[in-house]
Amino acid sequence: MQFTTLAILALTAFTGVSASAIDAASAKHCKIAGCSAELCLPSNAEPGVSGCVQKPEYECFKTATCQYNAREQSCNWKMTPKLTKCIETKTAPATKPTPLCKVTGCSGELCVAASSPDRPGICIYKPEFACFKTPAASCEFDNNTQSCGWAKSDELNNCITQAKADADVPKEAGCKVAGCNSELCVPKDSTATSSCAWKPEFECFKKASCGYINKSLLCGWKSEDTLTQCIKEARLGA
Structure with missing residues (x-):
């Protein structure tokens, strides 16, 4: 079917491809197809199916020519120096900036x-x-x-x-865990003991850290907020 000027203009409006993209000699043999108008196919071919994934180089085909090759009886984009350069530029890997x-x-x-x-x-x-x-x-x-x-x-x-x-924090003395249920945090040289009576909240000290509190020489349990909350919950559940 012979493409008319009106048909070419309609194609231009639909795909954004220049009206000169299909010259008069190729219009009856070729058509532009694909989600991004990136395919140059025979006019009698099935509707061109593409991945419909936009690629940077597809922009180059908007000003390219879909051309018929009479000898090979095929349709292809006319690979002009301008189109080749455009595709090379669009597909070139991004260069990483030199670190400063x-x-x-x-x-x-x-x-x-x-x-x-x-x-x-x-x-x-x-x-x-x-x-x-x-x-x-x-x-x-x-x-x-x-x-x-x-x-x-x-x-x-x-x-x-x-x-x-x-x-x-001084490291000379240090701290240690003591008590029958490991519920005390005392200096290493301390002889402190506990009553050895079990309480549910003693489980909380197994997850706490015994050491100097900040820069002082006082030993105590760290993560105080978490430990305090654990003890409250243990006592409520007792």
């Missing part, structure tokens, strides 16, 4: 410019260095200072503060 910063140091505690030589740092481990290996730490380039450094965040600051506080 990198993490270095004996303990991974330094954030420096990517172009800087690796620096070992002082190679003396500090507990807070563990914070730089957590999701809270992000080695980033600061546009204001034009330098690399650890991005400031409450989570990272809290981690460093807690690590330093824990490191400052």
Whole structure:
């Protein structure tokens, strides 16, 4: 069936393809099909079925020519330098941006410019260095200072503060769990004992941690809020 000018214009309106996409010589032999007008098929072929998944390179066919090859009696897109270049550009893998910063140091505690030589740092481990290996730490380039450094965040600051506080707690004496039912947290040199009378809330101490409270030399159960709630529930259920 001969394509008329009106039919070509109708195809243009429906697919967004240029009216010149099918020239007069190819119009009676070929048609453009597919969900994204990405197929060039014989005009008598079954309706073109595509995956209907939009791909970047399909944009290139909106200005391409669906052309009939009389020798091969087939329809194909006319691969002009412009179309070839467009497809290559659209399908080229995305290049990853060159990182501006990198993490270095004996303990991974330094954030420096990517172009800087690796620096070992002082190679003396500090507990807070563990914070730089957590999701809270992000080695980033600061546009204001034009330098690399650890991005400031409450989570990272809290981690460093807690690590330093824990490191400052004296380790000479230490604490131990005592009592018939392991319900006491006392200094290691303590001789404290309990009445050995069982209570349901003593189960709660099995999940608690015995140690120094903050920087003091006082031994006690940590995770106080959780422990207190557990004891309340145990007593209510008794």
